[in-house]
Amino acid sequence: MTETSERRQDGRVTTAGVAFASRLSFENISHSFNSHAETLRNVSLSAEPGEVLCLLGPSGSGKTTLLRIAAGIETQRSGRVLLNDREISGPNVFVPPESRSIGLVFQDFALFPHLTILENVKFGLTALSREEAKREALISLGRVGLDAYANSYPHVLSGGEQQRVALARAIAPRPGVLLMDEPFSGLDSRLKDQVRAETLGILRQSRSTAVVVTHDAEEAMRMGDRIALLRNGELIQTGTAEELFNSPVSLFAAGFFSELNIFDGRALSGRVETPIGIFDANGIQDGQAVSVATRLSAFDVSESVGEIPARVVSRRFLGVVEMLELAVQGAERHVRARIRCGALARTSRDVWLNVRKSDVLVFESRSENA
Template sequence: MSNSFMETVSRWGRRGTAGTSIAASLAFEDVVHGYGKVRALDGISLAVAPGEVVCLLGPSGCGKTTLLRIASGIERPLSGRVTIDGREVAGPDAFIPPERRGVGLVFQDFALFPHLTNLANVMFGLKALPKAEAEKAARLALSRVGLDKHAEDYPHTLSGGEQQRVALARAIAPRPGILLMDEPFSGLDSRLRDAIRDETLAVMRETRATCIVVTHDPEEAMRMADRIVLLRSGRIAQIGTPSDLYRAPADLDTARFFSDVNEVPGVVRAGRLVTPVGYFAAPGLAEGASAVAAIRPQSITPKPAGMCVPGRLVSRRFLGEVELLEIAVQGLDAPLKARVRSGEGLAPGRDVGVDVTAAEVLVFAAPGA
């Protein structure tokens, strides 16, 4: 990582604090929306507390951005209600336009005006203020994101990360009660993404605004959110803290979304799932039911041959901090994938033992069962 990059991040982090907002609550009540015959949202109910950071997570087409657009007022739901601090802003009895909702927006493509300077871009949302006050507030916001020296420059002269920071400054300058962000980091170079995301989160916490962030990246959601709302086909699949969704996913699809898993089939006997790699607790599943053990690669440890479940190492790939092993086990159609710190001394074709950390195994009813 270059010195200039680290200096930029460091300078940004040393700026003054952002102005605080009066955080607002945001609620969706049985919201339905669609495009033609496609049902984008199918009865979404969700309450976001003042000052809370919530990530809307899910694959493309699940309804994340549609819900954000309805929250902002860019789109009106087909049915249901949206309230801010208990006041209906969209529903059967009212529709408040975006500019009157006290909502800040950061789009995926930043949506900066190319013909305006960075300062003028930030001032764009401050038209209600006298010009001198608007300029002061805009310069303060640019200073907070480390771009006060680029106030008179134009967006095209900045890097992607810097443009994202201008967009953030524009969103926070009016001190909105609610800040909505639509995949704001997806277009950034991976080298910059973590640093800019972490600093953006710091700005969000300083403003104390209620924040909703759309992302398709589970790791990003876990790093940023107080709560994650996982959407699937226009419905809420699960809501909870990052720990809730990772450690106690509601179903196999949710477990798959948050990490790679080895899916090992088995049958429930006396409250345990019997599989070729061991027995695992299966509470709530009927005797004789078909089920699946979802085993994360990091929960598998290779042992010397003769210990634990017998297996044979099929392949070993170096991935930097970890190595990915594929281990064939009798009774399984596909090799188990294991992630280990070091596979030193292990060579493909060698017999090994397979040790599974049973406490970390997730058991679900077999799909279609």
């Protein structure tokens, strides 16, 4: 086991082991509950050693079920789960959860209220002697900055501190893979950013492979080395935050990362005409129905210069930016735009729009909602 030196808040240095990061792979995973519709459909995906992989998607997309299958809490209907290319769950193999070297952080932290913080963190270290378990638990608490609370009980801690205790408990056995099921959903918005940053630092320090479930695209972009986007049990797209944001494979994927204005049209000679301009539709067959999506950041709004005339219907102050709703000739719905506060006089009503084509995405129309 590799060791690393860590400096505690009181200035003392402790030596702590770090986990050997493992590769977690899903091969053609399908699953359903009680003969109902499939929760997962033929999902193949890997989390590489030392990587933070975020499973992203709306409720019911199958992301938590995939996590539970990895942990051994659920058994898939078909397909295999592998850890460092060794099958741990499949047609003929099932390694029990406690033997998988996989840690799990629950959404509600699942701390035992009648146990001290130290006893909570020691709970899973049953293979060690009492003194060894205490040492490892204190090292884990030191990593999350809560060793001073070792003899306190969970009720004295804030939500963010309880989340860090749950993380300390999960990393104490030094798992090769750490699974986290929406670990920040119970925190208020001001605390989330701080706890997310702290958690990411701890994950980097512990060197575990991590799989994090979230329904929040911004959270996935903040934390994930890669993101796997799921919908209705299917893997839609995998890649870095930049890849999914800049090159979404579908209108659904684009809409999960940005608010969009959507215009319907038809491809003609490699182009599509909309009320806000004509755009490339390269590779789309002539006559094919298309959806043209524009991010709210796509528009430059001016009182005097532009290509598209528009009228301000409403505007909402949001701090650094403000949201405009604009009436544009030929558009069935108001066009929404985000602009920098102060860029447009408060009295402005009739304005001009310029469209940044880098924020325009064109897709073949299918039966999906953004």
